[in-house]
Amino acid sequence: MKTRSTQLPDTSDDAAKPKAAATDRTFAILELVASASGPLAVKTIGATLGLPKPTAHRLVNSLIDKGLLARDLETRDVIIGVEAARLAVGILRASLSRAPVRSVLRAVSAELGETCNVGVLDGGDVVYLDRVEVEHWPLRLQFGVGSRVPMHCTAMGKLFLATLPDGMRSRLLASGPFSAQTAHTLTDPDALAAELERIGARGYSLDDEEYVVGVFCVAVPILSSTGRTVAAIAVQAPKVRLSHDRVEQVLPILRRGAEALSAQFG
Amino acid sequence: MKTRSTQLPDTSDDAAKPKAAATDRTFAILELVASASGPLAVKTIGATLGLPKPTAHRLVNSLIDKGLLARDLETRDVIIGVEAARLAVGILRASLSRAPVRSVLRAVSAELGETCNVGVLDGGDVVYLDRVEVEHWPLRLQFGVGSRVPMHCTAMGKLFLATLPDGMRSRLLASGPFSAQTAHTLTDPDALAAELERIGARGYSLDDEEYVVGVFCVAVPILSSTGRTVAAIAVQAPKVRLSHDRVEQVLPILRRGAEALSAQFG
DNA sequence: CGTAACGTCTCACTCAATGAGACGCTGAAA
DNA sequence: TTTCAGCGTCTCATTGAGTGAGACGTTACG
Structure with a gap:
């Protein structure tokens, strides 16, 4: 009925918790690559979505493992995968x-x-x-x-x-x-x-x-x-x-x- | 202490943990709905993917919140969403x-x-x-x-x-x-x-x-x-x-x- | 009016995800 | 060559997001 983000025990410190779900971020990455005009560097993805460096790589690689994303062969940039x-x-x-x-x-x-x-x-x-x-x-x-x-x-x-x-x-x-x-x-x-x-x-x-x-x-x-x-x-x-x-x-x-x-x- | 109160009817000897990755399951649901011939009941989704009842609902609702899935008008079945x-x-x-x-x-x-x-x-x-x-x-x-x-x-x-x-x-x-x-x-x-x-x-x-x-x-x-x-x-x-x-x-x-x-x- | 099937809610538990920091690699400038 | 800078990878303590059994509502139906 209401919104879905469930911050129950957050009382005083407001909005200081940009904790994000892995799934949300993963879809954000997929959508970003899908809507991009060309191949994207992981750096760019991380910067655009505000992800820490290791996290960006982990999520991207996870998508690559699923075949939803792929890497350009010479440049290591990220492109859409065949499974996608x-x-x-x-x-x-x-x-x-x-x-x-x-x-x-x-x-x-x-x-x-x-x-x-x-x-x-x-x-x-x-x-x-x-x-x-x-x-x-x-x-x-x-x-x-x-x-x-x-x-x-x-x-x-x-x-x-x-x-x-x-x-x-x-x-x-x-x-x-x-x-x-x-x-x-x-x-x-x-x-x-x-x-x-x-x-x-x-x-x-x-x-x-x-x-x-x-x-x-x-x-x-x-x-x-x-x-x-x-x-x-x-x-x-x-x-x-x-x-x-x-x-x-x-x-x-x-x-x-x-x-x-x-x-x-x- | 761990309570083994319930004996599951099967899986007596598998040492494998109920390995759970929310993202994997989420994509599995999306793919299942996308490849289905028509609307799917949440029950069916859960059964097909082997998901516990609350988990299936949680993941499906999460996808619905994102607009990637939607519910059929009269039946509460799950169909693909406009965002998808x-x-x-x-x-x-x-x-x-x-x-x-x-x-x-x-x-x-x-x-x-x-x-x-x-x-x-x-x-x-x-x-x-x-x-x-x-x-x-x-x-x-x-x-x-x-x-x-x-x-x-x-x-x-x-x-x-x-x-x-x-x-x-x-x-x-x-x-x-x-x-x-x-x-x-x-x-x-x-x-x-x-x-x-x-x-x-x-x-x-x-x-x-x-x-x-x-x-x-x-x-x-x-x-x-x-x-x-x-x-x-x-x-x-x-x-x-x-x-x-x-x-x-x-x-x-x-x-x-x-x-x-x-x-x-x- | 059971009752059966399905959805929702609750709540400890815990494992998967997190991200700062260290480290390694490669390529370009000096 | 050396130096440096930019990326990607690895480690690991921390934690909170996800989990699922069980209880509870809610319809559908004979």
Whole structure:
């Protein structure tokens, strides 16, 4: 649910423990070599990732032993290994099952000219399953695929809340105070309940700067074959480009995407 | 004092410690998921790799936190994550930039006298992994290494579609309307399906001004050792220089390049 | 309403990873 | 040649990250 780094007994001395897991570092090295333009010296790898000299060599050699990395024959530089290529082919093949979703999302995003994403409800918050961006703006890294956002102040989250069974909804509504992310965030349970009522009746959900200042959001449900809301598709954009006056315009496009996606989930 | 309270049902005489390397196991999990035919239950992963229950969950969740794995929507099964796909594209690109391999594409391009590129399928579109140009023309910057092009209107894309398993192909064909890039683009699913049929039978794919006006393209598959299409190599040129009448001429050259490159993908 | 299967949590234990420092190698400058 | 500098390798005390048995929740199902 929360972040994963488990620093339990760290009380007073803060952030002075850059202890890193071997696995994290290993993947960092692999990714670095994969994204490099050419062969890399171990020195460079260590310097880039801030690894002590022996550690860098140990991890690199360990990857070489696995065949994931290799050494250039004359220079001793590090290049990608044959096992990595095998793994990569497998990964791309396995990730094919995601292709249809992404395909739809891209089409919707292209038509709207704005960033779109697909998310589901997991635990107490919304998880982004996939995302197609249209430009580079600050939100980009903050809310990438896999990141979690609250339910009470996002278009998707409120949509899920509105379509939940009554019992679970009231339980979630009672589950504590809602943080005020912006001045527009609905923190009062009654106001939120009323908003959910509206959303349920309309069949779509809006986020008018309730989570991030200056960002407007529209979300529609993705229904399973049984008619249950299993996911949602949303568009988000700066409010200067997307606001209440454009909602009627984007809805049919979003709904078409949602319909195409519901076929994939059914 | 050591408690031998539990007699394990087997392994009575092995002096070998339960040797555990977190990194090895993590990569084993990733590879297992990547090479699986579909979503895997954590139970299955643990059983296959001989991992204790909590350990299996810990490692899997750690990979999920990194975005390398993900969970299926309704079933809680494990599938490949989006970060893994990103990593995979990087790996394949890096592995193609290795000197011995790069020369293959250069040779093909030189022999044909036209621009050639190598690409794979990722997330519903084609990604160029490598590219050798022969002259400076408008497409140059637009479709460099790393750029993505649609599936339905490119030689490579259609080739991938044609060699996909039936289920996945039909799901992708159902995943939305196909944008008409030019007057020649196949936008009708039925017409596209018929074209894919032809491509599958012929073993190569053509793009006759379906993506860019005036550009003709020929693509052949790069097969893995198991005979699966894992990538493709293509030549593209202005139609005045490359068209149907030259296809038979370029095919053997492309195929020779494809064969040389196939070793790179296992 | 068991019950069975699976996921999560806890918690001592301990082994694998860590990294400062010493040492060796090779190649280029002096 | 010698000297020096930059890298890679080796050693080893230290420790905390990883481990896994067992207990506990949580669904799914007959």
